[in-house]
Amino acid sequence: MADVAIIGGGIAGLWTALELLRAGASVTVFDGRRLGEGASTAAGGMLAPGAEGDGLAPAVQAFAIASRKAWTHAAADIENASGIDIGYADCGSLIIARDDAEAAALKAQCAQRFGAWLDSSALASTYPQLRHGLAGGAFVAGDACVDNRALIEALSAAVTQAGGTCAFGLGDVGVRVGGNRVLGVRAGGRNLDFPRVLLATGAWTSHVSIEGGSATDLPPVMPVKGQMGMIRVAALPMRELVWLGHTYLIPRRAGQLVLGATSEDAGFDPCISEGAVEKLADDARWLVPSLAGLPVVERWCGFRPATPDGLPVLGQTRVDGLYVASGQYRNGILFGPLVARTMAACISGKASAIDISAFDPKRFGPRHEH
Ligand SMILES: Cc1cc2nc3c(=O)[nH]c(=O)nc-3n(C[C@H](O)[C@H](O)[C@H](O)COP(=O)(O)OP(=O)(O)OC[C@H]3O[C@@H](n4cnc5c(N)ncnc54)[C@H](O)[C@@H]3O)c2cc1C
Incomplete structure:
Protein backbone atom coordinates (compact mmCIF):
# COMPACT_ATOMS: atom_id res chain seq x y z
CA MET A 1 0.00 0.00 0.00
CA ILE A 86 -0.89 0.61 30.38
CA GLY A 87 -2.76 0.07 33.64
CA TYR A 88 -5.93 -1.35 32.09
CA ALA A 89 -8.43 -2.40 34.78
CA ASP A 90 -11.95 -3.85 34.64
CA CYS A 91 -12.90 -1.68 37.59
CA GLY A 92 -16.59 -0.87 36.95
CA SER A 93 -18.31 2.42 37.73
CA LEU A 94 -20.13 3.45 40.89
CA ILE A 95 -22.64 6.25 40.35
CA ILE A 96 -23.69 8.01 43.55
CA ALA A 97 -27.17 9.34 44.34
CA ARG A 98 -26.86 12.13 46.93
CA ASP A 99 -30.56 12.61 47.63
CA ASP A 100 -33.94 11.00 47.00
CA ALA A 101 -34.51 12.78 43.69
CA GLU A 102 -31.18 11.53 42.31
CA ALA A 103 -31.90 8.07 43.74
CA ALA A 104 -35.27 7.83 41.97
CA ALA A 105 -33.76 8.83 38.62
CA LEU A 106 -30.77 6.50 38.97
CA LYS A 107 -32.89 3.57 40.11
CA ALA A 108 -35.10 3.96 37.02
CA GLN A 109 -31.99 4.05 34.80
CA CYS A 110 -30.71 0.89 36.50
CA ALA A 111 -33.87 -0.96 35.61
CA GLN A 112 -33.74 0.20 31.98
CA ARG A 113 -30.09 0.19 31.08
CA PHE A 114 -27.49 -1.07 33.43
CA GLY A 115 -26.13 -1.90 36.77
CA ALA A 116 -27.09 -3.10 40.17
CA TRP A 117 -28.98 -0.69 42.39
CA LEU A 118 -27.64 -0.31 45.93
CA ASP A 119 -29.93 1.37 48.41
CA SER A 120 -28.57 3.58 51.14
CA SER A 121 -27.73 0.77 53.57
CA ALA A 122 -26.33 -1.58 50.91
CA LEU A 123 -24.11 1.27 49.67
CA ALA A 124 -22.90 2.00 53.22
CA SER A 125 -22.08 -1.62 53.97
CA THR A 126 -20.39 -2.30 50.60
CA TYR A 127 -18.44 0.97 50.58
CA PRO A 128 -17.81 1.98 54.23
CA GLN A 129 -15.13 4.43 53.03
CA LEU A 130 -17.88 6.71 51.61
CA ARG A 131 -19.64 9.32 53.74
CA HIS A 132 -22.74 8.07 55.55
CA GLY A 133 -26.27 9.05 54.63
CA LEU A 134 -26.00 8.87 50.82
CA ALA A 135 -29.30 7.99 49.14
CA GLY A 136 -27.92 5.06 47.11
CA GLY A 137 -25.76 4.11 44.16
CA ALA A 138 -25.58 2.12 40.94
CA PHE A 139 -22.75 -0.26 40.16
CA VAL A 140 -22.01 -0.60 36.43
CA ALA A 141 -19.89 -3.71 35.95
CA GLY A 142 -18.83 -3.23 32.32
CA ASP A 143 -16.93 0.05 32.69
CA ALA A 144 -13.13 0.05 32.87
CA CYS A 145 -10.15 2.39 32.91
CA VAL A 146 -6.67 2.73 31.47
CA ASP A 147 -3.67 4.88 32.34
CA MET A 222 -14.70 22.98 18.48
CA PRO A 223 -12.57 22.72 21.64
CA VAL A 224 -14.35 22.03 24.94
CA LYS A 225 -11.86 22.71 27.71
CA GLY A 226 -11.57 20.30 30.63
CA GLN A 227 -9.54 20.91 33.80
CA MET A 228 -8.51 18.06 36.07
CA GLY A 229 -6.47 17.51 39.21
CA MET A 230 -4.79 14.76 41.19
CA ILE A 231 -4.61 13.90 44.89
CA ARG A 232 -1.93 11.48 46.05
CA VAL A 233 -3.06 8.91 48.62
CA ALA A 234 -1.24 6.20 50.59
CA ALA A 235 -3.90 3.68 49.57
CA LEU A 236 -6.63 4.21 46.97
CA PRO A 237 -10.03 4.37 48.68
CA MET A 238 -11.65 2.12 46.05
CA ARG A 239 -10.97 0.44 42.72
CA GLU A 240 -14.11 1.68 40.91
CA LEU A 241 -14.58 4.85 38.88
CA VAL A 242 -16.85 6.98 41.06
CA TRP A 243 -19.36 9.49 39.70
CA LEU A 244 -20.81 12.25 41.85
CA GLY A 245 -22.91 14.64 39.77
CA HIS A 246 -20.50 16.24 37.29
CA THR A 247 -17.42 15.24 39.30
CA TYR A 248 -15.66 11.90 38.92
CA LEU A 249 -12.86 10.12 40.76
CA ILE A 250 -10.49 7.83 38.88
CA PRO A 251 -8.16 5.47 40.74
CA ARG A 252 -4.77 5.27 39.04
CA ARG A 253 -1.67 3.33 39.95
CA ALA A 254 0.87 4.52 42.51
CA GLY A 255 -1.72 6.09 44.79
CA GLN A 256 -2.95 8.64 42.27
CA LEU A 257 -6.57 9.67 42.57
CA VAL A 258 -7.47 11.68 39.47
CA LEU A 259 -10.37 14.14 39.70
CA GLY A 260 -12.38 15.41 36.74
CA ALA A 261 -13.47 17.50 35.12
CA THR A 262 -14.71 20.90 34.10
CA SER A 263 -16.47 21.40 30.78
CA GLU A 264 -15.89 24.90 29.43
CA ASP A 265 -16.51 26.82 26.25
CA ALA A 266 -13.24 28.77 26.51
CA GLY A 267 -11.55 28.25 23.16
CA PHE A 268 -7.92 27.12 23.52
CA ASP A 269 -7.36 29.07 26.77
CA PRO A 270 -4.64 27.05 28.56
CA CYS A 271 -5.06 28.71 31.99
CA ILE A 272 -5.71 26.49 34.99
CA SER A 273 -8.06 27.90 37.61
CA GLU A 274 -7.12 26.77 41.10
CA GLY A 275 -10.73 27.36 42.19
CA ALA A 276 -12.20 25.10 39.49
CA VAL A 277 -9.93 22.19 40.39
CA GLU A 278 -10.37 22.80 44.13
CA LYS A 279 -14.15 22.44 43.64
CA LEU A 280 -13.55 18.94 42.20
CA ALA A 281 -11.31 18.12 45.18
CA ASP A 282 -13.93 19.43 47.63
CA ASP A 283 -16.51 17.10 46.07
CA ALA A 284 -14.09 14.17 46.45
CA ARG A 285 -13.28 15.06 50.08
CA TRP A 286 -17.02 15.38 50.82
CA LEU A 287 -17.68 11.91 49.41
CA VAL A 288 -14.61 10.16 50.88
CA PRO A 289 -13.94 11.66 54.32
CA SER A 290 -10.46 10.06 54.55
CA LEU A 291 -9.32 12.46 51.81
CA ALA A 292 -9.83 15.45 54.14
CA GLY A 293 -6.73 17.62 54.29
CA LEU A 294 -5.03 15.97 51.29
CA PRO A 295 -3.97 18.61 48.77
CA VAL A 296 -4.26 18.64 45.00
CA VAL A 297 -0.68 17.95 43.86
CA GLU A 298 -1.11 18.30 40.09
CA ARG A 299 -3.50 20.28 37.85
CA TRP A 300 -3.82 20.24 34.08
CA CYS A 301 -6.25 20.90 31.25
CA GLY A 302 -7.01 19.63 27.77
CA PHE A 303 -9.36 20.25 24.87
CA ARG A 304 -12.06 17.78 23.87
CA PRO A 305 -12.84 17.71 20.14
CA ALA A 306 -16.59 18.44 19.86
CA THR A 307 -18.86 18.67 16.82
C1 LIG B 1 -10.07 16.77 30.68
C2 LIG B 1 -10.44 15.66 29.73
C3 LIG B 1 -10.84 14.43 30.22
C4 LIG B 1 -11.17 13.40 29.34
N1 LIG B 1 -11.48 12.18 29.84
C5 LIG B 1 -11.75 11.15 28.98
C6 LIG B 1 -12.00 9.85 29.50
O1 LIG B 1 -11.93 9.62 30.71
N2 LIG B 1 -12.31 8.85 28.61
C7 LIG B 1 -12.37 9.08 27.26
O2 LIG B 1 -12.68 8.15 26.52
N3 LIG B 1 -12.10 10.31 26.75
C8 LIG B 1 -11.80 11.34 27.58
N4 LIG B 1 -11.53 12.59 27.08
C9 LIG B 1 -11.64 12.80 25.62
C10 LIG B 1 -10.38 12.33 24.90
O3 LIG B 1 -9.24 12.79 25.58
C11 LIG B 1 -10.35 12.85 23.46
O4 LIG B 1 -11.58 12.60 22.81
C12 LIG B 1 -9.24 12.15 22.68
O5 LIG B 1 -8.03 12.19 23.41
C13 LIG B 1 -9.01 12.76 21.32
O6 LIG B 1 -7.87 12.13 20.78
P1 LIG B 1 -7.18 12.65 19.47
O7 LIG B 1 -6.05 11.75 19.18
O8 LIG B 1 -8.22 12.82 18.42
O9 LIG B 1 -6.70 14.14 19.83
P2 LIG B 1 -5.45 14.65 20.67
O10 LIG B 1 -5.02 13.71 21.69
O11 LIG B 1 -5.80 16.05 21.11
O12 LIG B 1 -4.30 14.70 19.59
C14 LIG B 1 -4.33 15.62 18.52
C15 LIG B 1 -2.90 15.97 18.20
O13 LIG B 1 -2.87 16.69 16.97
C16 LIG B 1 -1.84 17.62 17.03
N5 LIG B 1 -2.11 18.64 16.03
C17 LIG B 1 -3.24 19.36 15.88
N6 LIG B 1 -3.15 20.17 14.80
C18 LIG B 1 -1.92 19.95 14.28
C19 LIG B 1 -1.22 20.50 13.15
N7 LIG B 1 -1.77 21.40 12.32
N8 LIG B 1 0.02 20.07 12.90
C20 LIG B 1 0.61 19.14 13.69
N9 LIG B 1 -0.01 18.59 14.77
C21 LIG B 1 -1.26 19.00 15.05
C22 LIG B 1 -1.88 18.11 18.46
O14 LIG B 1 -0.62 18.64 18.84
C23 LIG B 1 -2.25 16.87 19.23
O15 LIG B 1 -1.11 16.21 19.76
C24 LIG B 1 -11.14 13.62 27.93
C25 LIG B 1 -10.74 14.87 27.44
C26 LIG B 1 -10.37 15.87 28.32
C27 LIG B 1 -9.88 17.19 27.77
Missing part, protein backbone atom coordinates in the same frame (compact mmCIF):
# COMPACT_ATOMS: atom_id res chain seq x y z
CA ALA A 2 1.24 3.51 -0.75
CA ASP A 3 2.49 5.87 1.97
CA VAL A 4 0.18 7.43 4.52
CA ALA A 5 0.85 10.66 6.46
CA ILE A 6 -1.01 11.09 9.72
CA ILE A 7 -1.15 14.55 11.27
CA GLY A 8 -1.74 14.25 15.03
CA GLY A 9 0.08 12.02 17.49
CA GLY A 10 -2.74 11.46 19.98
CA ILE A 11 -4.65 8.20 20.47
CA ALA A 12 -6.47 8.45 17.12
CA GLY A 13 -3.36 9.12 15.04
CA LEU A 14 -1.00 6.69 16.76
CA TRP A 15 -3.43 3.79 16.98
CA THR A 16 -4.56 4.16 13.35
CA ALA A 17 -0.88 4.28 12.36
CA LEU A 18 -0.29 0.98 14.14
CA GLU A 19 -3.24 -0.69 12.39
CA LEU A 20 -2.05 0.58 8.99
CA LEU A 21 1.53 -0.55 9.61
CA ARG A 22 0.25 -4.01 10.49
CA ALA A 23 -1.68 -4.04 7.21
CA GLY A 24 1.56 -3.36 5.34
CA ALA A 25 1.42 0.42 4.80
CA SER A 26 4.35 2.70 5.40
CA VAL A 27 3.27 5.47 7.77
CA THR A 28 4.67 8.74 9.13
CA VAL A 29 2.94 10.39 12.11
CA PHE A 30 3.50 14.16 12.37
CA ASP A 31 2.74 16.27 15.40
CA GLY A 32 3.32 19.96 15.90
CA ARG A 33 3.90 19.44 19.60
CA ARG A 34 5.91 16.91 21.58
CA LEU A 35 4.44 13.50 22.39
CA GLY A 36 1.61 13.72 24.89
CA GLU A 37 0.56 17.36 24.63
CA GLY A 38 -2.93 16.73 23.23
CA ALA A 39 -6.22 15.69 24.83
CA SER A 40 -5.22 12.02 24.90
CA THR A 41 -2.69 12.60 27.66
CA ALA A 42 -4.88 15.14 29.50
CA ALA A 43 -7.84 12.71 29.66
CA GLY A 44 -9.06 10.67 32.59
CA GLY A 45 -8.72 7.29 30.87
CA MET A 46 -12.25 6.11 31.64
CA LEU A 47 -13.67 3.45 29.33
CA ALA A 48 -17.21 3.97 30.49
CA PRO A 49 -20.02 3.43 27.98
CA GLY A 50 -22.26 2.52 30.93
CA ALA A 51 -21.89 5.61 33.08
CA GLU A 52 -21.22 7.97 30.12
CA GLY A 53 -23.68 6.40 27.69
CA ASP A 54 -26.80 8.25 28.75
CA GLY A 55 -27.72 10.96 26.25
CA LEU A 56 -25.50 9.67 23.44
CA ALA A 57 -27.07 9.31 19.99
CA PRO A 58 -27.85 5.63 19.21
CA ALA A 59 -25.07 5.39 16.56
CA VAL A 60 -22.53 6.75 19.06
CA GLN A 61 -23.79 4.47 21.82
CA ALA A 62 -23.40 1.42 19.54
CA PHE A 63 -19.88 2.58 18.61
CA ALA A 64 -19.03 3.07 22.31
CA ILE A 65 -20.23 -0.41 23.28
CA ALA A 66 -18.38 -2.06 20.37
CA SER A 67 -15.18 -0.17 21.21
CA ARG A 68 -15.46 -1.12 24.89
CA LYS A 69 -15.61 -4.78 23.80
CA ALA A 70 -12.56 -4.27 21.58
CA TRP A 71 -10.59 -2.85 24.53
CA THR A 72 -10.26 -6.15 26.38
CA HIS A 73 -8.10 -7.69 23.67
CA ALA A 74 -6.61 -4.38 22.54
CA ALA A 75 -5.11 -3.55 25.94
CA ALA A 76 -3.11 -6.79 26.07
CA ASP A 77 -2.13 -6.35 22.43
CA ILE A 78 -0.70 -2.84 23.01
CA GLU A 79 1.17 -4.02 26.10
CA ASN A 80 2.69 -6.94 24.16
CA ALA A 81 3.61 -4.73 21.22
CA SER A 82 5.26 -2.03 23.36
CA GLY A 83 6.42 -3.82 26.51
CA ILE A 84 4.70 -1.02 28.50
CA ASP A 85 2.07 -1.69 31.19
CA ASN A 148 -3.91 7.04 29.24
CA ARG A 149 -0.50 8.68 29.81
CA ALA A 150 1.16 5.27 29.67
CA LEU A 151 -1.09 4.32 26.75
CA ILE A 152 0.19 7.19 24.58
CA GLU A 153 3.80 6.25 25.35
CA ALA A 154 3.00 2.61 24.58
CA LEU A 155 1.29 3.43 21.27
CA SER A 156 4.20 5.61 20.19
CA ALA A 157 6.68 2.83 21.08
CA ALA A 158 4.54 0.24 19.24
CA VAL A 159 4.36 2.44 16.12
CA THR A 160 8.13 2.86 16.06
CA GLN A 161 8.73 -0.84 16.67
CA ALA A 162 6.33 -1.69 13.82
CA GLY A 163 8.48 0.40 11.46
CA GLY A 164 6.52 3.68 11.53
CA THR A 165 8.13 7.12 11.72
CA CYS A 166 7.13 9.65 14.39
CA ALA A 167 8.07 13.24 13.45
CA PHE A 168 7.09 15.35 16.45
CA GLY A 169 7.73 18.92 17.61
CA LEU A 170 7.73 20.36 14.06
CA GLY A 171 5.24 23.18 14.61
CA ASP A 172 1.94 23.19 12.73
CA VAL A 173 1.84 20.77 9.81
CA GLY A 174 -0.39 21.68 6.84
CA VAL A 175 -2.03 19.73 4.03
CA ARG A 176 -1.26 20.31 0.34
CA VAL A 177 -4.07 19.87 -2.15
CA GLY A 178 -4.20 20.17 -5.96
CA GLY A 179 -7.21 19.61 -8.21
CA ASN A 180 -9.31 18.29 -5.33
CA ARG A 181 -6.78 15.55 -4.57
CA VAL A 182 -4.39 15.49 -1.64
CA LEU A 183 -0.73 15.94 -2.64
CA GLY A 184 0.93 15.60 0.74
CA VAL A 185 1.87 17.70 3.74
CA ARG A 186 3.97 20.75 4.53
CA ALA A 187 6.04 20.02 7.63
CA GLY A 188 8.99 21.89 9.13
CA GLY A 189 9.16 24.16 6.04
CA ARG A 190 9.33 21.24 3.56
CA ASN A 191 6.82 19.86 1.10
CA LEU A 192 6.48 16.09 1.45
CA ASP A 193 4.40 14.02 -0.97
CA PHE A 194 1.83 11.53 0.32
CA PRO A 195 -1.10 10.07 -1.62
CA ARG A 196 -3.14 9.69 1.57
CA VAL A 197 -3.29 12.03 4.56
CA LEU A 198 -5.26 11.50 7.78
CA LEU A 199 -6.10 14.43 10.03
CA ALA A 200 -6.16 13.07 13.59
CA THR A 201 -5.82 16.59 14.88
CA GLY A 202 -8.33 16.52 17.73
CA ALA A 203 -9.81 19.87 18.76
CA TRP A 204 -7.54 21.67 16.23
CA THR A 205 -9.03 19.94 13.16
CA SER A 206 -10.86 22.99 11.76
CA HIS A 207 -7.64 25.04 12.04
CA VAL A 208 -5.36 22.87 9.91
CA SER A 209 -4.03 24.89 6.98
CA ILE A 210 -4.97 23.60 3.53
CA GLU A 211 -2.66 24.87 0.77
CA GLY A 212 -4.35 24.82 -2.63
CA GLY A 213 -7.68 23.77 -1.15
CA SER A 214 -10.30 25.29 1.07
CA ALA A 215 -10.57 25.16 4.84
CA THR A 216 -14.32 24.89 4.24
CA ASP A 217 -13.71 21.26 3.23
CA LEU A 218 -12.87 20.43 6.87
CA PRO A 219 -15.64 19.50 9.31
CA PRO A 220 -16.43 21.93 12.13
CA VAL A 221 -14.72 20.79 15.36
CA PRO A 308 -22.15 20.61 16.44
CA ASP A 309 -24.23 17.39 16.29
CA GLY A 310 -22.31 15.47 18.98
CA LEU A 311 -21.22 12.73 16.56
CA PRO A 312 -17.59 11.91 15.71
CA VAL A 313 -16.21 12.63 12.24
CA LEU A 314 -14.66 9.51 10.71
CA GLY A 315 -13.99 9.05 7.01
CA GLN A 316 -12.88 10.73 3.80
CA THR A 317 -13.44 14.46 3.27
CA ARG A 318 -14.49 16.07 -0.03
CA VAL A 319 -10.81 16.07 -1.00
CA ASP A 320 -9.73 12.78 -2.52
CA GLY A 321 -7.20 11.03 -0.27
CA LEU A 322 -7.77 13.37 2.71
CA TYR A 323 -9.33 11.63 5.72
CA VAL A 324 -10.43 12.84 9.16
CA ALA A 325 -10.70 11.07 12.53
CA SER A 326 -11.93 13.61 15.05
CA GLY A 327 -14.94 14.76 17.05
CA GLN A 328 -14.71 11.98 19.66
CA TYR A 329 -15.54 14.60 22.30
CA ARG A 330 -15.65 13.04 25.82
CA ASN A 331 -14.98 9.48 24.67
CA GLY A 332 -11.86 9.50 22.53
CA ILE A 333 -9.95 7.10 24.79
CA LEU A 334 -12.89 4.68 24.89
CA PHE A 335 -13.21 4.95 21.09
CA GLY A 336 -9.46 4.36 20.51
CA PRO A 337 -9.39 0.77 19.23
CA LEU A 338 -12.47 1.13 17.04
CA VAL A 339 -11.45 4.49 15.55
CA ALA A 340 -8.12 2.89 14.62
CA ARG A 341 -9.73 -0.17 13.10
CA THR A 342 -12.41 1.68 11.14
CA MET A 343 -10.06 4.40 9.88
CA ALA A 344 -7.38 1.90 8.84
CA ALA A 345 -10.04 0.00 6.87
CA CYS A 346 -11.37 3.22 5.32
CA ILE A 347 -7.88 4.45 4.27
CA SER A 348 -7.03 0.99 2.87
CA GLY A 349 -10.27 0.98 0.85
CA LYS A 350 -11.67 -1.99 2.78
CA ALA A 351 -15.14 -2.41 4.26
CA SER A 352 -15.38 -1.33 7.89
CA ALA A 353 -16.45 -3.97 10.42
CA ILE A 354 -18.95 -1.50 11.87
CA ASP A 355 -21.12 1.00 9.99
CA ILE A 356 -19.66 4.50 10.36
CA SER A 357 -21.78 6.22 7.70
CA ALA A 358 -23.47 8.37 10.40
CA PHE A 359 -20.02 9.84 11.16
CA ASP A 360 -19.22 10.82 7.54
CA PRO A 361 -17.27 14.15 7.54
CA LYS A 362 -19.20 15.26 4.43
CA ARG A 363 -22.50 15.38 6.37
CA PHE A 364 -21.78 19.01 7.31
CA GLY A 365 -21.68 20.31 3.74
CA PRO A 366 -19.08 22.86 2.65
CA ARG A 367 -18.84 25.64 5.21
CA HIS A 368 -18.78 29.22 3.96
CA GLU A 369 -16.40 31.62 5.59
CA HIS A 370 -17.74 35.08 6.41
